[in-house]
Amino acid sequence: MVFSRTKTPLFFLVLLATLTTVALGQTRVGFYSTSCPTAESIIQSTVQAAQRSTPGVPAGLIRMHFHDCFVNGCDASILITGPSSERTAPPNSLLRGYEIIDTAKTQIEAVCPGVVSCADILAIAARDSVLLAGGIARWNVPTGRRDGLVSRASDTTNLPAFNDPVDVQIRKFAEKGLNTQDLVTLSGSHTLGTAACVLFSYRLYNYNNTNGPDPSIDATFLTTLRNLCPNGGSGTTRVNLDTGSPNTFDTSYFANLRSGRGVLESDQLLWGNPTTRTVAQRFLGVSGLVGLTFNVEFARSMVRMSNIEVKTGTQGEIRRVCSAVN
Structure with missing residues (x-):
């Protein structure tokens, strides 16, 4: 079943009590x-x-x-x-x-x-x-x-990259103790921020050495991106990762993927893979799937991620300034 609007407040309270x-x-x-x-x-x-x-x-x-x-x-x-x-x-x-x-x-x-x-x-x-x-x-x-x-x-060198296939993304997250839902959820942070043209221009003009665009890009969106990042233009020009509501933390990013409007290849590939697409669909409330509340799951995944290989007790140090060791 899909969570109803009337149940969401209780779900938030349960989550917040847990995270406390x-x-x-x-x-x-x-x-x-x-x-x-x-x-x-x-x-x-x-x-x-x-x-x-x-x-x-x-x-x-x-x-x-x-x-x-x-x-x-x-x-x-x-x-x-x-x-x-x-x-x-x-x-x-x-x-x-x-x-x-x-x-x-x-x-x-x-x-x-x-x-x-x-x-x-x-x-x-x-x-x-x-x-x-x-x-x-x-x-x-x-x-x-x-x-x-x-x-x-x-x-x-093993940071998740803008052109990683889904199986590589899943492996990199698993190596850090994070699962596939964490991958999709944390990728949703791309509802904010920008990417330089140099990171995705290959998708617009010469995808996989075809001398053509990535076929997963929506045709209208392709024109928009080409206008923002002309072939041979400055690779430093920055484009919003979420073209729906770039300054608001919401599910617009996932709606973009559904419409073929993911800017980075690694993002758009999440919609092309059945397993990761299902998670994204749950954030969008697709009929027939158990719904997920993005804000709630993002908080949960951030807590999990922020405890990757932490140093505590007598490990490391408390720096006097953040830019240099003591």
Whole structure:
């Protein structure tokens, strides 16, 4: 059966109660409740201030958290600067929002020195970014992560890529303890943000060396994308990943896939695969399938992802600044 509108509020309450008490790995909700009780409010106000001046903040912080967790776990190694650090690798070269995490860290250090990790700041900031874009009212982020000591660009080679086939995407997520529903759900974060033309222009003009477009692209949308990314034009031009409501956290992304309007090949392929398509259809409330509430499932998957290979206890350290080890 499909969940009715009247049942959704109760479902939200059950989820929020669950996420309030959950402890995954060795992280837990309320880790800083006595050691730094103002940490989360400082992070939230920092993200809000940044969003007012730079509307693209939510997408950048969500993506940064994702890229951090998929490389040696959620340990803020992506924030470390250096000539061969993670943030210099091609998949991370266009990420935005580092200065927001640095600002939050500086403010927190002023009131709670040496207590709150950069990894936790990034996880909380990603949650707050979803809230700013109209996502679920709130979910509780288990905290207690410690910061990693190593950041290497060479470790980013297994990040999910814009042209990964579905079986490769599923494998990469499974290697991190995430299932196929997590894959589709977290891909839904592409309801926010943009992609540079260089990442998908091959789909418009020479897909699989055919000298023609990817046949899965809607014809009208193909014209739109070609106008935005002309053949031989600048590969740095950016295009909204969600052409329906690019600044709102909603299910428009999945509706785009259904219509052949996925910008990245890895996204559109999710609709072409029966298993991943079924999950997307459940978010869209397709008749005959048990419905899923995107905001609820996204919160659940984010909590799972944010506990990938976390460092806790005496592992790692609490950095004094997020861009360098102590």
